Amino acid sequence: MYNTFMFNLVGLGNPGQKYQLTRHNVGFLALSFFAKKTDLPKTVKSAKYLGEVTKGVVAGSEVYLLQPDTFMNLSGQAVKKLIASGEESSLIVLHDEVALPLGEVRVSFGRGAGGHNGIKSIIESLGTKEFIRVRIGVGVSSFWTGKLQVLTGDQLVKFVLSPFSKSEQEKLENEIFPKVQEILLSIMTDGHEKTMNQFN
Numbered sequence: 001m002y003n004t005f006m007f008n009l010v011g012l013g014n015p016g017q018k019y020q021l022t023r024h025n026v027g028f029l030a031l032s033f034f035a036k037k038t039d040l041p042k043t044v045k046s047a048k049y050l051g052e053v054t055k056g057v058v059a060g061s062e063v064y065l066l067q068p069d070t071f072m073n074l075s076g077q078a079v080k081k082l083i084a085s086g087e088e089s090s091l092i093v094l095h096d097e098v099a100l101p102l103g104e105v106r107v108s109f110g111r112g113a114g115g116h117n118g119i120k121s122i123i124e125s126l127g128t129k130e131f132i133r134v135r136i137g138v139g140v141s142s143f144w145t146g147k148l149q150v151l152t153g154d155q156l157v158k159f160v161l162s163p164f165s166k167s168e169q170e171k172l173e174n175e176i177f178p179k180v181q182e183i184l185l186s187i188m189t190d191g192h193e194k195t196m197n198q199f200n
Contacts (some may be wrong), residue, residue: 005060005061005062006061006062006063006064006087006090007061007062007063007064007090007091007092007187007188008063008064008066008082008083008087008090008091008092009031009034009063009064009065009066009092009094009184010027010031010065010066010067010068010075010078010079010082010091010092010093010094010122011027011028011029011030011031011032011065011066011067011094011095012024012025012027012028012068012072012075012093012094012095012096012118012119013025013026013027013028013029013067013068013072014071014072014161015068015069015070015071019161021163021164021169022160022161022162022163022164023096023098023138023159023160023161023162023163023164024072024096024160024161025096026094026095026096026136026138026172027093027094027095027096027118027136028067029172029177030094030134030136030172030176030177030180031065031067031094032067033173033177033180033181034065034177034180034181034184035054035065037178037181038056038058038181039056040054040055040056040058040063040065041054041055041056042054043065043067045069048081049066049078049081049082050068050069050070050077050078050081051066051067051068051069051070051078052066052067052069053065053066053067058185058188059185059188059189060188060189061188063188064082066078066079066082072117072118072121073117073118073120073121074121075118075119075121075122076121076122076123076124076125076126077121077125079091079093079122079125079126080125080126083126088126088128088130088131089130089131089132091126091131091132092131092132092133092134092184092187093118093119093122093131093132093133093134094133094134094136094180095116095118095119095133095134095135095136096116096135096136096138096160097116097135097136097137097138097139098138098139098151098156098159098160099114099137099139099148100135100136100137100138100139100148101137101139101140101141101148102137102138102139102140102168102171102176103137103171103175103176104137105134105135105136105137105176105179105180105183105199106134106135106137106199106200107132107133107134107135107183107187107192107195107196107199107200108132108133108135108196109130109131109132109133109192109193109196110129110130110131111129111133112129113129119133132187132192134180134183134184136176136180138160140159179199182199183195183199186198186199
């Protein structure tokens, strides 16, 4: 068994109805799915933690869940309120990853931001990158080459703020989010290193 008995799970996204089903909000969506499937209490708005929070016990571990009300590039402000100094390794951040195609999920620990503004904000606020990330692929492969499309600048911003299609939403609910849940439960029971070996 993994010796950490408390985990802080943070799903990244932008607040508001306008962004609810966009690719950038897949961290929000995955965390909501996890909370529902593990029968955690409904989230409540917290001024203290700058977001929606809930807590409970999952797989024998105490868990705190946070969906920041800050915009993506200010995510660190909310995370800093949740994570006490020295507890950074208890943090698991769920976020979108354009460098992975939709359907792929990867676990990482101690990596740089990789151009993700939410992760950049968290690293800057905590002063460390020593936390767990569950990177949920939202990228799209080219129709012509089958290779992942590389987007930059305004094109990238427009893409991550675009909504998932109906078929993509079904894939998230039926395939991707159950996989994310399995990964989270594995991290809690076996630790992130074993989980990385199994799922990456």
